[in-house]
Amino acid sequence: MANSAWSETMLQLLRRMNNFYLPASGRSRCLRFEINEAQVGWIPPHVAPLLTRYPEVFSPPLEGAVALRRSLDSSEKRSEAVDAVLRTMRREGAFTCLKGWRDENYSVMPAFSDPPLMWMERAATSLFGVKRYGVHINGYTVGDGGEVRMWLARRSLTKQTYPGLLDNVAAGGIAAGVGIKHTLVKECEEEACIPAAIAAKARPVANVSYTYEDEDGVFAESQFVFDLELPLEFEPRAGDGEVQDFQLLPVDEVKRLLATDDFKPNCAMVALDFLIRHSFIDPDAEPFYQEMVAGLHQTL
Amino acid sequence: MANSAWSETMLQLLRRMNNFYLPASGRSRCLRFEINEAQVGWIPPHVAPLLTRYPEVFSPPLEGAVALRRSLDSSEKRSEAVDAVLRTMRREGAFTCLKGWRDENYSVMPAFSDPPLMWMERAATSLFGVKRYGVHINGYTVGDGGEVRMWLARRSLTKQTYPGLLDNVAAGGIAAGVGIKHTLVKECEEEACIPAAIAAKARPVANVSYTYEDEDGVFAESQFVFDLELPLEFEPRAGDGEVQDFQLLPVDEVKRLLATDDFKPNCAMVALDFLIRHSFIDPDAEPFYQEMVAGLHQTL
Incomplete structure (x- = not known):
């Protein structure tokens, strides 16, 4: 594949994964999801009407925002009230994404550095455009001649x-109250x-962030990235x-696969x-080097 | 310095270097600078009125844009016509930044991967918000015990x-028609x-991009970043x-200096x-890790 075609395919991937930023996105029709006047997410237009059925939990849409009721004045009260609504919606079959209920709680806050204002079931976060944080690990080996190979998982x-798609050697969401490195060690083991x-030897090296929308809502994600050089015999x-299984691939093959539909x-x-x-x-050879780097680090 | 104070200072630096994106910036008062209907820059409000004096080169502002005249139908004609205007403005002392005339031509195009539509004197690019591309090199050493030190230049x-401020070991703008790696080798030598x-052993590793405005105009910059491990004895x-001189500093000292006013x-x-x-x-220790990574890769 010529470099420019590969670059172009990478740009398309990055645009798709950041489609919420595009002028034609549903962003302008989303409502801000607010807790105590701080924005913690984006509520897609197909979700907002259903929330008005629960006026004791959600205030009616006002000035482009839906807020949690002030009477829910603790993280616990907010979490439990919203969880009850979500469980009702799940029973009623209101949203496909709730069929994937995980019993895994994510923290909800304006920014990663803020104290959590509540927690929310992972499967429901796209309905509120709540930002999800995760850990992804690049597992790789360096041969005696210096050649790099990457371990990829097949889902x-x-x-x-x-x-059935290709995945990083390990990855997982950061659950409420759990640290980044802790999550990494747990996911590597599991x-x-x-x-x-x-x-534990994995090294923090980057953060990859993006926001996309699809029929299940808004996915605002931020992945803490670690590199883990694995022993050749491991x-x-x-x-x-x-x-399913893991495969160890030369970097050129990974590069080629990135431009196929075989990768998550x-x-x-x-x-x-x-x-x-x-x-x-x-x-000097890839025309969209700068655009690729920028597309890996979009954030709301 | 506690991590959160250091992180906060880094965030302030990144916000300052991306102040063109802030809601309160002059962006909404800038005019798009267009060639053949493609945007190639942003003309700040203090510059636009002066351009109307040269109607044979610039069309009058229309629908938020100033365009080069269609009659300038080649890169050469456009470059020469604009250059003549800029030399007149320089003689008249219209803009402080033109006192720093360098006789160094930068390419002007919608994106780095596009063919240049004209060239422009480096000192004038901020008057048109034309994106500037450069190369920055991190020179570093790895000691026998693995400890990393960075070579920094004092301007x-x-x-x-x-x-008088601290600088990377070498850096420079990419002039019209010159490659990235070629620029790197030249700047390292000079x-x-x-x-x-x-x-030549420098490795391409990143791109750092940002857009800021100040009294000289709009600075949209994109730096191709290389790491160069230098021999311990070099x-x-x-x-x-x-x-002035170069100094070899432990990473902790570099980290501390980043939060001072001593760095360009x-x-x-x-x-x-x-x-x-x-x-x-x-x-896990720096509260704004994600925001730092994102702030290093903003782009228009």
Whole structure:
């Protein structure tokens, strides 16, 4: 593949993963989701009408915003009130995404550095455009001659999202109250049977962020990225049934695969960021080098 | 300095260097600068009125844009016509920034990957908000025990911009028609007496982009970033009088200096990007990790 065609495909991926920023997006029709006058998300137009059925939890839309009632004056009260609404909606089959209920709570706050204002079931976050934080790990090896290979996971065919697609060696969402490095060690162990002693050597190197919308709502995501050089003799193994198998691929093959439909899109972004940081992309040869770097770090 | 204070200072730097994106910026009062209906810059409100004196070169402002006359139907004609206007303005002392005339031509185009539509004197680019591309090099050493140190330049007191401040080991703008790596090798040689054989080992790793406005206009800049590990016994030397001297500093000291006024701001961004990529910033400890990464990669 000629470089310019590859670059163009990467740009298309990045545009798709940031489609909420495009002029034609539904952003202008979304309502701000507010708690105590601070914005914590975006409510898509198909969701807002259903919230008016719960006036004890959500204030009616006003000046482009839906707010949680002030009477819900603690993180616990807010979380429980919204959770009850979501469980009702799930029973009623109101939204497809709630079929993927995970019993996994994410913190809700204006920015990652702020104290959480409440928690929310992971499967519901797109209905409120609440920002989700995660950890992605680039597992790689460096051969005796210096050649770099990446370990990629093939997602299980029974995964509810992106079944059968290529994934980073391990990744996972940061649940309420859990640290970044802690999440990394846990996911490495659960998903790839990487012992904690090895996972602890992972180095923080980047953050990849993007916002896209689809029929399930608004996905504002921020992934903390780690590089983990694995020993040449080590092989990750499927741990929890979320992964079919792992494969160790030369960087050129990873680069080629990034431009196919075989990669889970946000994992392709993380691998692209790895290729850029590790000097496998030549800015004199790739016409959209700058646009690629910028597209990996969009944020609301 | 506690991490949160340091993070906060880094955020302020990044906000300042991206102040054109802030709601209170002059962006809404700028006119688009267009060639053949493609936008190639932003004309600040204090510049537009003066351009109306040259109706054979610039069309009168229309629908928020000033365009080059269609009769200027080649890169050469456009470049020469605008250059003549700029030389007149320089003689008349219309703009302070033109006192820093460099006789250095930058390409003007909608995006880096597009063919140049004209060239423009470097000192004038902020009057048209034309995007400038450059190269910045992180020079560093790795000691026998693995400890990383960075070579920083101290700018000469006679530099017209940012005299006496800390700078990356070498950096420079990409002139019209010159490649990225070529610019890197040239700047390494001229500014730091780094021989081409060493400079050629520099690895492309990132792009740092930002847009700020000040009294001289709009500065939209995109820096291609390279890491260059220098031999322990090698010492950069001032080459062309633009640098006072070089110093080799431990990473902790560089991190501390980033939060002072001692760094040229865009060079501080490049060094911050180095610290993040080389795992010297801990996302569990620095509250604004994600915001820092995003602030290093803003683009219009």
